Amino acid sequence: MLNVIDNSGAALAECIQVLKMKRAASIGDRIVIVVQKQRSFGPETASSSKSTVSSANKVRRGDIRHAVVVRTAKQVQRKDGSVVKFGDNACVLISKAGEPIGTRLSGVVGRELRERGWGKVLSLAPMHL
Amino acid sequence: MRTYDDTFSGQKIYPGKGKLFVRSDSKIFRFQNGKTESLFLQRKNPRRIAWTVLCRRQRRKGISEEAAKTRRRRAVKSQRAVVGASLDVIKERRSQRPEARTAARAQAIKEGKEKKAASDSVKKAEKAKNAGKAASGQSTGRVINKQGAKGASAKPRPTTK
Numbered sequence A: 001m002l003n004v005i006d007n008s009g010a011a012l013a014e015c016i017q018v019l020k021m022k023r024a025a026s027i028g029d030r031i032v033i034v035v036q037k038q039r040s041f042g043p044e045t046a047s048s049s050k051s052t053v054s055s056a057n058k059v060r061r062g063d064i065r066h067a068v069v070v071r072t073a074k075q076v077q078r079k080d081g082s083v084v085k086f087g088d089n090a091c092v093l094i095s096k097a098g099e100p101i102g103t104r105l106s107g108v109v110g111r112e113l114r115e116r117g118w119g120k121v122l123s124l125a126p127m128h129l
Numbered sequence B: 001m002r003t004y005d006d007t008f009s010g011q012k013i014y015p016g017k018g019k020l021f022v023r024s025d026s027k028i029f030r031f032q033n034g035k036t037e038s039l040f041l042q043r044k045n046p047r048r049i050a051w052t053v054l055c056r057r058q059r060r061k062g063i064s065e066e067a068a069k070t071r072r073r074r075a076v077k078s079q080r081a082v083v084g085a086s087l088d089v090i091k092e093r094r095s096q097r098p099e100a101r102t103a104a105r106a107q108a109i110k111e112g113k114e115k116k117a118a119s120d121s122v123k124k125a126e127k128a129k130n131a132g133k134a135a136s137g138q139s140t141g142r143v144i145n146k147q148g149a150k151g152a153s154a155k156p157r158p159t160t161k
Helices: A042-047 A119-124 B034-041 B053-058 B064-073 B087-095 B098-139
Strands: A002-004 A010-018 A030-038 A064-071 A083-086 A090-094 B019-022 B028-031
Touching: A002 A064, A010 A064, A010 A090, A030 A090, A090 A119, B019 B034, B028 B034
Parallel strands: A002 A090, A083 B019
Antiparallel strands: A002 A010, A010 A030, A030 A064, A064 A090, B019 B028
């Protein structure tokens, strides 16, 4: 289970496949996820009926999407000898072509994304560590 | 070389050491070793753990020693007698009020000037006397040969004709 930190509409995602490898995903890995929980945006959507979710949401619960991992609770060893670990696991949803679905990110992302060719995700992020 | 401080214990973290932890509220914590990381994750208060910098600072540990060291290094000034002035004289001069001191100095300068003036006048008078003598000597009309004028002894008078 990973948090989704973009504004695509998903809040919680479950990883069902790590692409191109047979091991646990790390920062910058592309995975296939199922959207398990949706995010409700804004106060007006909350005040309206609870069953309908905001139309701003680009994904729905149960959707199968691709995503890229941006934070892991498992520590990552860097080339310069430093070790980084995050408080949670998080991902950003992407299209099949590799473009991010959301337009904004909240929270920090790992710097490993640059080496792995996820410059677009990095440019959306407020901070990378 | 950039070093960081351990967020829990305050130790220095050199490159290649330690671990960076980013909490989900995107606050950054740096740990020097597993000990501090573990204590942090156990939500211990570093102020209550004796060996951390925070605790030591709070209890003023290791500060008094440093202060003592610096005091020892300071240069000590003392008065002692110098060539022309004994210790008593120096102390007396020092204890005088500044006005008195300046007045005394002015007095001394005045005295010096007067002395000089007096000696000058004496010298002048002597010079004048000498000049007068020389002048009078010339007016007598006594014949003095050149060598005699230069200070040579007079020729002995011839005893026979």
